[in-house]
Amino acid sequence: MSEHRSLDAAIAWIDATAASLDREDVPLITARGRVLAEAIHAGGAIPGENRAALDGFAVLASACSGASSYNPIRLPLIEVAPGDVLPASTDAVVPLQLAESDDQAHIEIVEAVAAGDNVEQQGAIAAIGMTLVLAGTRVAARHIGLLRVAGRSGVSVVCRPRVRILITNPSKGGAPQDSNGWMIRAAAERDGGVIGECIAIDRGKMAIRAALAEADTDITLVIGGTGPGSDDYSAAAPAVAGELVIHGVALRPGETTGLGTVSGAPVVLLPGAPASCLWAYELFAGRAIRRLGGRAAELPCRSREMIAARKIVSSLGTTEICPVRFGAGDAVEPLPSFAETGLMAAVGADGFVIVPQGSEGHPQGARMTVYLYDEC
């Protein structure tokens, strides 16, 4: 096995290797969560016409001039609701409660109005050609509403990355062999990936090489067999030999992670130990999937500045992920490490701290960035 590379070097390789995929056109109604591949401009003014801004009666302002309760002016009844295009020969709206209708065909106006009163003017929301939504925007409900108001029924978005998951290291009589696969599948879906295949394959080098060769996919994740075992056990690494760029990252958990390419598409070798598998996914595979899909590369977690209530210990020379629990106020307490309690450290924690390679941890009272385990 080659020397361990730094976390930063491994991340730089991911960023250089995984770029935004091609675009595809999708119906706007299904576009929530997708990433716009192009800026969208207003094809016409919004609104395209003057519109009523409230419930009332459309009038021509000049016809109401001089109206008062002593001099009511009788006009044809033209009822409008908010959003209605102002009928021809009208330029203002009299609120419902300020006019009387006696015969269902006419109203009496008792107060003068100015042209434009209670009217949403053509172009008030956007002038023609104005940028409505920027390229790279992750589409939310409000974008769908605005783009539909602008007359769009489809948008061009970055394709969702196709993810292939190969599970090569079923342990002998241990945990259900599919636990890593189920976990990584869910994480890849969270990051916008589409799982093309999630299969168990033989742990032998030839089987892995054959499975990698047939890949028509945007990224392949190989789970297990990354360790320093004999050829049979670390088969995943030699199977991508020649294109294996990094094998071993100074990261705990996750130090046997491997990174390479097959036919130009990234391959991430994830360790078989569950916590190592998860973290190698989060920092490398997930980042690649997010980048391929045009999303922000960073961990999809909130983060906050918090204070170490007790010393947080980490090994010098290795970036270490340390699970923490929230205390009172801004305080965080370290929890037993991933090495001790595996995935329980991820499930029982409120968040985690990433202690860089050059640090031995955070002393009590230190301020540091804590990532929150709420939505991620």
Add this chain to the structure above:
Amino acid sequence: MSEHRSLDAAIAWIDATAASLDREDVPLITARGRVLAEAIHAGGAIPGENRAALDGFAVLASACSGASSYNPIRLPLIEVAPGDVLPASTDAVVPLQLAESDDQAHIEIVEAVAAGDNVEQQGAIAAIGMTLVLAGTRVAARHIGLLRVAGRSGVSVVCRPRVRILITNPSKGGAPQDSNGWMIRAAAERDGGVIGECIAIDRGKMAIRAALAEADTDITLVIGGTGPGSDDYSAAAPAVAGELVIHGVALRPGETTGLGTVSGAPVVLLPGAPASCLWAYELFAGRAIRRLGGRAAELPCRSREMIAARKIVSSLGTTEICPVRFGAGDAVEPLPSFAETGLMAAVGADGFVIVPQGSEGHPQGARMTVYLYDEC
């Protein structure tokens, strides 16, 4: 129309009306994003047996006593990978690189080992009966991994709320009539709702009443027709009369929002103006859907303490949603209001500030909570 109620009163009504739905069993592999209806305890110790913690050879420690390079001890080769159950009559693992294998059937040990060395002990992750995941947890990839390790293949989760959307106020010749429907549909899906139906219906009282009556749904959203118009235009309100509890909230945008029930299920009347529709959804309908599905009730947005770079103006007596743009550092600048630019205020903004009813806004330099428009 009745008097406007405060935002707090309307939210209190939602919280009293929308409680967590029943539970259902789903396959664990599909459970990401769902809310656990019960705590999950370890059915057995995790791991269930002593396991190899790294690549190496399983040995009985007592058989290696006295081993050194001068006194190598020859043992049968029993190769193990991380996660493998320790074979019978072995209690330690010698790392691969610390033993030599000459004939593929035996190894030579040159260093003593202690029982338990490089072994993940039975129960190290969780003792039998230990709580693995709390009820109410939103299932993420790491929970799926741990629960699968614990042998689970299914979980009991809160049912997803069935949402029915009735669009009653197609404006005359204005924006595409379905824009509010598309927007609200996407927002309801974000909040975990399942859209059972999203249909346009006649704006007349009888049509709305008929549509409401046939509802087999957990919540109904009626879009449009909430304004102070004549019977035809404000048909949604009388159509739920008797069960309409609140009509009019001191909230801008969204002041004509209505809240009621039909057959015990909440009905939210959303104004037809797009920005009002969106905000009435976010604060009331979305909250109800999140609560029905067992999620946290709060707006699903990050928030941060930031500083007003300029005065943020709001009307006394009404809670007002003010769009803002980020400036340098922690500063935020007010943007043109929702009243002026409709949904553009939501799409062009970096976030928003909720100015309470009793306040006229925030003076320059004031510290306040800003909600971020990133994922919501």
